[in-house]
Amino acid sequence: MVPLSWYIVLAVVLFVIGAAGVLLRRNILVVLMSLELLLNSVNINFIAFGRTYDDFRGQIFAIFVIAITAAEVAVALGILVALVRNKSTLKVDDVTMMKG
Amino acid sequence: MDQGFFLLFATVSVITALTVVLARNPVHSALALMACFLQISAIFVLLGAPLLAVIQVFVYVGAIMVLFLFVIMMIDVREAVLQRFMPGGNLPALVLVVLLGVEMLVLVLSSARFSVTEPIARPSGDEIRQLSTTLFADYLLPFETASVILLAALVGAIMLARKEPG
Numbered sequence: 001m002v003p004l005s006w007y008i009v010l011a012v013v014l015f016v017i018g019a020a021g022v023l024l025r026r027n028i029l030v031v032l033m034s035l036e037l038l039l040n041s042v043n044i045n046f047i048a049f050g051r052t053y054d055d056f057r058g059q060i061f062a063i064f065v066i067a068i069t070a071a072e073v074a075v076a077l078g079i080l081v082a083l084v085r086n087k088s089t090l091k092v093d094d095v096t097m098m099k100g
Numbered sequence: 101m102d103q104g105f106f107l108l109f110a111t112v113s114v115i116t117a118l119t120v121v122l123a124r125n126p127v128h129s130a131l132a133l134m135a136c137f138l139q140i141s142a143i144f145v146l147l148g149a150p151l152l153a154v155i156q157v158f159v160y161v162g163a164i165m166v167l168f169l170f171v172i173m174m175i176d177v178r179e180a181v182l183q184r185f186m187p188g189g190n191l192p193a194l195v196l197v198v199l200l201g202v203e204m205l206v207l208v209l210s211s212a213r214f215s216v217t218e219p220i221a222r223p224s225g226d227e228i229r230q231l232s233t234t235l236f237a238d239y240l241l242p243f244e245t246a247s248v249i250l251l252a253a254l255v256g257a258i259m260l261a262r263k264e265p266g
Contacts, residue, residue, distance in 0.1 A: 002106045002146065005214040010110045010143070012208060014117055016201035021121035023193035029126045029172065033133050036164065037117055040140050043156075047147050056227075056234045059149050063235065066159050067246045071253030073164050077171045078260035084175045085263075 007048035014041035026091050028083075032076055039069050106146055113139035126172055134165045151228050 014037055021034025043062045050058015083095065116139065119132035137160040144153035208214055235243060 002102050003214075005208060006103075006106060006110075007143075007147070008208050008214055009205065010113070012201065012204045013114055016197060016204070017114070017117045017121055019200060020194075020197045023197060024190050025121065027126060029168070030121070030129050033120055033126075033129055033168065036133065036160070037120060037136065040137065040160075043152075044140065044143060044147075047144060047149050047152060051147050051149070056231050059152055059231055060235050060239055062149075062152055063155065064242060064246055066155060067250060070159055070164060071249050073167060074253045074257040075260070077167055078257035080171060081174065081261045090175070 004048055004052045007044055011041040011044040011048070014038075014044070026093060028080055028090050028092055028095075031092060032073065032080070036069065036073070039065060102146060106143070109139045109142045109146070113143070127169070130165060130168045130172060133168075134161055137161050137165070148227070151231060 018034045018037035018041060021037065022031055025031055025034065043065055046058040046062045046065070048058075050056065050061075084090065087094070087097075089095070113136050116132045116136040120129045120136065123129045123132060137156060141153040141156040141161075144150075144156060
């Protein structure tokens with residue numbers, strides 16, 4: 001049987017890889033994909049803990065995370081298409097329209 | 101047996117996740133991400149959550165990745181392909197990421213609470229029935245909220261992506 005700590009270590013590794021992608025890559029598409037990776041590692045944690053403590057709420061939370069992720073990706077890609085149409089760039093650093 | 105499968109899936113998923121972050125071409129990143137999601141759904145099967153595994157394949161591999169590939173197809177990725185990482189000034193972010201990873205690993209590996217193995221054998225086979233009963237009885241309001249959020253995201257995505265009139 002697989003111990004719980006193995007799942008958590010896998011989730012940690014995937015989370016760190018995803019965080020590195022969000023922080024280090026400059027391509028907006030790759031940043032969004034790394035965001036998906038982050039959310040998936042969180043899902044692994046939810047389901048592993050839910051199984052260990054014999055509780056369904058882990059799986060239910062994972063279902064909600066997946067639903068909200070789908071909504072987030074749809075809106076983010078809509079914004080991306082509008083951005084590329086208006087500004088024709090894919091680099092995060094070039095998007096300074098709001099002076100942030 | 102289970103551990104061997106877990107190690108296989110975990111290794112492939114970590115390798116594909118690294119490919120997502122390191123690949124130059126966004127199309128390669130998207131395909132590697134798809135492979136990573138498939139491995140993670142296999143890990144969900146190992147965790148005794150077959151429903152979540154199927155949802156993972158449907159929603160992530162079927163819907164989200166197709167969305168990504170469509171957007172990559174629509175926009176011209178060629179000028180953004182050239183750079184892998186920002187040429188400089190990303191040292192603080194790198195240090196932050198390494199620190200975060202080391203900290204979490206030390207915390208997980210040194211804590212005794214995570215060293216529990218699998219729980220006692222699960223009795224019944226109708227876990228999905230219990231899961232859906234819990235979802236539709238105790239979590240009905242969050243479920244409806246999620247559907248409203250999805251509808252709002254649908255409308256918002258259409259409004260954002262369509263051409264401005266005039």
